Amino acid sequence: MKTAAEVGIAGYGAYIPRPRIATRAIARAWGRDEGGRLPVREKSVPSPDEDTVTMAIEAARGAVARAGCDPGRIRAVWVGTESKPYAVKPGGTIVAEAIGATPWVSAADLEFACKAGSEAMQAALAFVGSGMAPYALAIGMDAAQSKPGDHLEFTAAAGGAAFLFGPPEEALARVEASTSYVTDTPDFFRKQHMHYPEHGHRFTGEPSYFTHSRGASRGLLEALGRRATDYRWAVFHQPNPKFMRRIAAEMGFTEAQIAPGAVVDHIGNTYSGASLLGLAGILDVAAEGDRIFFCSYGSGAGSDAFSLVVTRRLAEVRDRAPLVGDYIKRRQPIEDYGEYLRIARKVRLL
Amino acid sequence: MELPRYHRMRGTLYRLEGSACRKCAHRIFPPRPVCPRCKAQELEPMAFSGRGTLYSFTRVLQPPRGFTNLGTYSVGMVRLDEGPMVSAQIADADGTELQIGMPVEMVTRKLKDAEEHGFILYGYKFRPRLRAAGA
Ligand SMILES: [Zn+2]
Numbered sequence: 504m505k506t507a508a509e510v511g512i513a514g515y516g517a518y519i520p521r522p523r524i525a526t527r528a529i530a531r532a533w534g535r536d537e538g539g540r541l542p543v544r545e546k547s548v549p550s551p552d553e554d555t556v557t558m559a560i561e562a563a564r565g566a567v568a569r570a571g572c573d574p575g576r577i578r579a580v581w582v583g584t585e586s587k588p589y590a591v592k593p594g595g596t597i598v599a600e601a602i603g604a605t606p607w608v609s610a611a612d613l614e615f616a617c618k619a620g621s622e623a624m625q626a627a628l629a630f631v632g633s634g635m636a637p638y639a640l641a642i643g644m645d646a647a648q649s650k651p652g653d654h655l656e657f658t659a660a661a662g663g664a665a666f667l668f669g670p671p672e673e674a675l676a677r678v679e680a681s682t683s684y685v686t687d688t689p690d691f692f693r694k695q696h697m698h699y700p701e702h703g704h705r706f707t708g709e710p711s712y713f714t715h716s717r718g719a720s721r722g723l724l725e726a727l728g729r730r731a732t733d734y735r736w737a738v739f740h741q742p743n744p745k746f747m748r749r750i751a752a753e754m755g756f757t758e759a760q761i762a763p764g765a766v767v768d769h770i771g772n773t774y775s776g777a778s779l780l781g782l783a784g785i786l787d788v789a790a791e792g793d794r795i796f797f798c799s800y801g802s803g804a805g806s807d808a809f810s811l812v813v814t815r816r817l818a819e820v821r822d823r824a825p826l827v828g829d830y831i832k833r834r835q836p837i838e839d840y841g842e843y844l845r846i847a848r849k850v851r852l853l
Numbered sequence: 854m855e856l857p858r859y860h861r862m863r864g865t866l867y868r869l870e871g872s873a874c875r876k877c878a879h880r881i882f883p884p885r886p887v888c889p890r891c892k893a894q895e896l897e898p899m900a901f902s903g904r905g906t907l908y909s910f911t912r913v914l915q916p917p918r919g920f921t922n923l924g925t926y927s928v929g930m931v932r933l934d935e936g937p938m939v940s941a942q943i944a945d946a947d948g949t950e951l952q953i954g955m956p957v958e959m960v961t962r963k964l965k966d967a968e969e970h971g972f973i974l975y976g977y978k979f980r981p982r983l984r985a986a987g988a
Contacts, residue, residue, distance in 0.1 A: 521945050551922045552944060552962040557975065560867075560961045588973055597975060601867040601961055603900070825984050833983065835948045845924065 504681050506632020511674020512666050512811070513572060513638065514820070516565020517783040518558045519662035519770055519830035522548040522846055524837045526657045532840035533652050542743040546660040546771030548837065549646045551846050553661075555586045556594040559644040560601045562665035565824030566640060567602050569675070570667045574603040577667070578636030580610045581626055583619025583775045584663075586646045587612055590695070598642065616691055617740055618801020619643060620663065620775040625807055627668040628678055638669045645774035650699035651844075658743055658767070662830070663776025664783040675817040676786065676795065678809060680727055684719035685805030692802075702802075708746070711804045716740065716750045719806035720798045724754075727810055731755030735793035738781035740800035741767035756796070763788045769831045775801075784827040791815045854974060864898070866976035869959055871937065873899035882937040903959030905933040905979065910943055910951050919965045931957055931979045944978040956982040 526541040549558065559582050567574050580599040587594055595610035604610075613619045613626075620643015627639035644663030649655035671677055690711040693700035703711075716739060724730065731737070737756040741747040744767055751761045764781030766773075773780055778799040785795055790813060797809040837843050862883075864870035871882030876893035882901060887894055910929030913920070920926065927943035929951070943951060944962055957979040964974045 521947075550945065550962075551924070552942075552964075552978070554963060554973070556973075557960075557962050597867075600863055601975075603868055822984075829984060835945070845922065 504683075506628060506678070508632055508634060509671040510628055510632045510668055510678050511671045511814070512676045512678070513669030513673045514566040514568070514570030514667040514675070515664060515783050515786055516562040516567075516569065516824050517662070517664045517780055517827045517830060518562040518565070518644070519547050519780070519827070520549045520553050520558065521833055521835040522550055522837050523770070523834045524548055524840075524843045528838060528840050528843070529656055542658050542745070543768065543771050546658060547662055547773070548843060548847055549661045553646070554588045555582070555584045555644050555646050556588055556597050558646070558661065558663060559584075559594065559598045559642045559665065562642060562644060562663060563598050563602050563640060566665040566667040568823045569820040570638070570669060570673065571820065571823070572638055572667070572669065572673070575607070577602070577604040577638045577640055578608055579627055579630050579639035580604055580608055581613055581623035581639070581641050582611075583613040583615065583621070583623040583641070583643045584645050585614060585616055585619065585693075585700075585774055586648055604640070615805065616802035617742070617774045617777060618799050618803070618805055618807060620779045621799035621807035621809075622801075624666055624668075624779075624809065625681060625683060627666070628681060631668045631670075638667055640665060640667050643775040643779040645776050647772060647774040648693070648699055653699070655702065658772040660771030660773050662770060662773040662780055664779040666779065666782075673816070674814050675820060676789075676811040676813045678811055680723060681807065681809045682719055682723040682726065683805060683807050684715055684722055686715070688715075688802070688804035690802045690804055707802070711802060712740070712742065712746055712800050713750060715804050715806040716798055716800050717753065719808040720750075720754050720796075723808040723810060729810070731760070731796070733794060734760065734796045736764065736785045736789060737761050737796040738764035738778055738785055739798050740778045740806070741765065741781060742772045742777070744768050766827060766831070780827060786813075786817060787821065787826045787828060789813045789817060791818065856972060859972070859974060867961060869901040869903050869977055870898050871901055872896040880936045882933065882939055901933050901935050901937070903977075904982070905931040905939070905957055907943070907951060907953055907955045907957050907979070908932045908938060909953060922966045927951060929979065942978045944980040946980070949981055951981070958982045
């Protein structure tokens, strides 16, 4: 898919909260083998005074700072998440208000499991590309939910990133094309009154993550007549280090191409934030002329793929906001599962 | 805090909006209708940058109701770069050594446990500055 008019990413911002819990502390609490193989060493957890909205606000501020635009000209603030603080009441309005984009702005929260953030990117890209808006902000952010004791608890993390789409002359990266690949695949779900999502176990791999990531990636590469070697960098959805590396290798991308965006290795799976945070990590190191391949995945299921080219402006604005690496380095260890329960608010009064 | 007051104060809580005096250029936070220095009423809204330095701080070891989820937490007084002094919670202070004069920056966080209100009270706090401006 291509927009009628050219569109670029004018700004981007990331966020990862400070608290980290070692996955061996989770294993210990559930009587699992601490010495066994755990998917990641530690994962990020929101501080008790943080939620998806506060984290989205900081990422959004980073994006606006890098763009250097008047926030009053941002015509959309769309937050993709599966951890809305309110079941009814948009979080996007709070973010829009905090960055000074209100009142002439469209705002909403989008839900598509881990694909909600890239869905917001598709919508923002189209909003700008159609000429309806000079700027539109897309955010993917999660304080990821997992059932205590479930294997997802070892990776379900917190964080995400924001991308401000705008005119091509202000782009730090130009959007070449995008695609979406979606089918109805019930691999992961949570009903209204359930606290934690359920997943389809073995069903989550081949028919879900791999089929859709492959579908969107191949679709976009074929439409552009490109191969993995035409790209300097690539980022995929990263529920764990293994899935991301398997699909990257299958599509022909090397470890060097995905390394700067492999945020999951350091902080775990940030669900709607994961692929966007990976893209932010790549923009932190990319240089003018670099081509970036992006592919998200969300259960339910589907993938969005984007092809981007970095401009000279990226190096000029990069230091106006913290880098993903700054947030990774900034950490406050939680050693004990009890403190994690308090911080993550998993203790409920019956 | 009651809901109507929270809504009225959103510019102050979310964007650190105060006032600037058109007559004597005095900068005021939170906003006021009359300039405390020259008594002029010609004030205009002004959004502060959110950057400042830590003037003083202390640690709350016995959190009052509505703050228990925070565990122990820090509060402080911040001298904004534009002049005014603000009292606020100091975020992300666990495991960091706070120091008088250290650079801080505004962040938006949940101010109290949501259970107290039914609605979530978001507003400004300050944290040790993550990155020097423009660095
Ligand atoms: Zn005055």
